[in-house]
Amino acid sequence: MFTRVCKTVLSVMAAVLWGTASVQAATVTISCGAVGAERQLCEQGTQAWAEKTGNQVKVVSTPNSSTERLSLYQQLLAAQSGDVDVFQIDVIWPGMLADNFIDLSKYSNGAEKEHFQSLVRNDTVDGRLVAMPWFTDAGVLYYRKDLLEKYDQPVPETWAQLTDVAKTVQAGERKAGNDKMWGFVWQGRAYEGLTCDALEWLASYNAGTIVDRDGKVTVDNPQAVKALEMAHSWIDTISPVSVLNYTEEEARGVFQSGNAVFMRNWPYAWSLAQSADSPVKGKVGVVALPKGGEDGRHAGTLGGWQLAVSKYSAHPEVAADLVMYLTSYKEQKRRAIEGSYNPTRPELYKDEEVLAKVPFFGDLFETFKNGVPRPSSATGDKYGRVSNAFYNAVHSVLSGESSAEDALGSLDHQLNRLGRRGW
Incomplete structure (x- = not known):
């Protein structure tokens, strides 16, 4: 019982x-x-x-x-x-x-x-x-270790040096039979990813961060013009015209297939480049993005x-x-x-x-710990409109629709009008 x-x-x-x-x-x-x-x-x-x-x-x-x-x-x-x-x-x-x-x-x-x-x-x-x-x-710079060694080229410290190395290796590989080889791939579509890339270019030239911490619009300056003119010079020389529609994955696809010397991307691409079926497994190095010049700085967008x-x-x-x-x-x-x-x-x-x-x-x-912040804190809930205006202006320069001076001047006016009543 x-x-x-x-x-x-x-x-x-x-x-x-x-x-x-x-x-x-x-x-x-x-x-x-x-x-x-x-x-x-x-x-x-x-x-x-x-x-x-x-x-x-x-x-x-x-x-x-x-x-x-x-x-x-x-x-x-x-x-x-x-x-x-x-x-x-x-x-x-x-x-x-x-x-x-x-x-x-x-x-x-x-x-x-x-x-x-x-x-x-x-x-x-x-x-x-x-x-x-x-x-x-x-943001970090991926590079082909084997190709730099093959052509006796250095890991670039500045964007000018990257441009020269990319041209040298690209020309050599195309002469050797790979007509698909490009020097540098990155994120060029008109979206938030381009804001990240372009902010790195500006910061590397000591050209500010679009809007500073106090809410002052700083984007229209001579160093920013230099940065955008430098990026425009890559189109159809070391970067394909199609880069103007690349996001992270399009850039990775080209690089990981073995058809680019350099790539700007985020750290996630490392494990994929090292995967068993990756054509570039064991051939890739990663360093900080180049400086704008000898007086510039290494800058990766946070x-x-x-x-x-x-x-x-x-x-x-x-x-x-x-x-x-x-x-x-x-x-x-x-x-x-x-x-x-x-x-x-x-x-x-x-x-x-x-x-x-x-x-x-x-x-x-230190690059990860001290990444360059986008001006979202300073601009608050208007950040989306700030970024939209910025990446569209940058894209117009890259595509040749506007000069860097005209695009940045117009952007400066647009952002000051947007922030006139406070961010």
Whole structure:
């Protein structure tokens, strides 16, 4: 009798516990990018969390273009849609989208103290931690080690030197039979990626950052003219005309197929260039982007992505738990090793396993730590319009539609009018 009672009690308890677990389990949706290995790594990380917690995750892809992705997010959030619980957001978006996200400090247990504090400050709006740093970025220069050695050429220190080396190697390879070889590929489409590239050109020439920290428009100056004239000189000489429609993946496709000497891109491209089926595996080096001149500086635009939880989510606590897992030391280490995504935790730049897999993380630590910020803080929710005006002006110079002087003069007038009543 006692045994039967015990079995009955245990059965009831098991049913209650199972029922409780069923009630507590939730399904959350996360938006992930699909550039390079992003989608695969996101699915692996979210699945590991799901197995650990008993919850379920749906991963949805968003446009590769950050400009298009922002537009999609703004539509979803304006409709107060709960379709997406966790948003992957660009480093320049916290100020624009903050009102739509919960305060993650209530769920973080102080984990934000373990990340780059500059990023944490960036993700804190009006005292609220609206996002957690996931991976950081800065533009870097990829180069073909074997080709520079073959033609006895140096790793370039300045843009002028890069132009000369690119011409030399490109000519040599074409003479040898590769008529598809180009000297330099980068992001030239009129979108946020061109803002990043062009900001690097300006900063490398000490030409400012479009709008300074005090909100003053600084883009129309002689050094900025030099920077854009230099970039225009690449079109149809060391860069194909089609570069004017390249995003990150088009540039990577050309470089990784073995048809470019140099490439400007983000660190994610490293692991793909070193993959087993990559034609350039073992032939690639990575260094800081060139200076504008002897008096210039190495400048990589600060990039990177954060994770934020929608305040319209039906499961904010569960979604926040997913964010904390994905931004943890263990998960960021996995992503660094498998996908060369830059951690936002300084300690991982000393991790021997990470450095063995991505050696330039150590050499370029200062580049990643001190990337050139886009003027999103100074211009607030008008940043999107500032960037749009900037990359369209730059694109007009690159395509030959406008001179650098005319484009920058017009842009200066447009930005001053935009900021007349304050940013």
